[in-house]
Amino acid sequence: MGSPAMSRQVVQVQPESRVQEEGQWSTGLWECHKDVGDCCFALCCLPVFTCKVTSAVGSCPCLPLLDCIGCVPPASLAMRASVRERYSIPGSVWSDCLYGCCCYPLSWLQISRELKRRAASHASSSSSARYTALTSLQEAHLF
Numbered sequence: 001m002g003s004p005a006m007s008r009q010v011v012q013v014q015p016e017s018r019v020q021e022e023g024q025w026s027t028g029l030w031e032c033h034k035d036v037g038d039c040c041f042a043l044c045c046l047p048v049f050t051c052k053v054t055s056a057v058g059s060c061p062c063l064p065l066l067d068c069i070g071c072v073p074p075a076s077l078a079m080r081a082s083v084r085e086r087y088s089i090p091g092s093v094w095s096d097c098l099y100g101c102c103c104y105p106l107s108w109l110q111i112s113r114e115l116k117r118r119a120a121s122h123a124s125s126s127s128s129a130r131y132t133a134l135t136s137l138q139e140a141h142l143f
Contacts, residue, residue, distance in 0.1 A: 023087075026118070027113045027114070028110075029099065029103060029106050029107065031110075031113070032106065038113070042105050047065065049108065050108050051064055053079070053108060053111060054079060057082070063079075064079075076099075076107055079108075080099060080107060083111050083114055083115065084096070087114070087118060
């Protein structure tokens with residue numbers, strides 16, 4: 001019961017699944033809101049979260065437990081460097097060390113988002129066995 005001038009117009013915008021190509025991170029370090037589930041999981045139990053991310057990549061799930069033995073977290077550094085190398089993302093060991101020491105949870109969340117997005121992108125464009133292990137990351141965070 002409104003006037004004809006106030007007709008309803010529905011505009012629907014499809015969400016973009018934007019995965020960056022090689023050469024840059026698909027999300028920024030501070031973009032935790034892009035994956036609220038992981039953010040909550042890491043907030044509640046960061047050690048388990050880091051072990052699940054490491055396991056989904058195919059590394060030893062206990063590797064992140066080494067991060068507590070020194071001032072420089074070796075597992076965080078290794079995982080970040082590995083993801084950068086795999087996807088040709090620019091950076092250095094120094095930046096990985098800085099993120100691992102100063103932004104530890106955010107760094108792990110960014111690694112997780114990157115792996116999920118790249119796996120989803122490659123799973124939809126190819127059925128390569130190389131990315132099969134990474135697609136398990138999406139299910140790995142479910143209890």
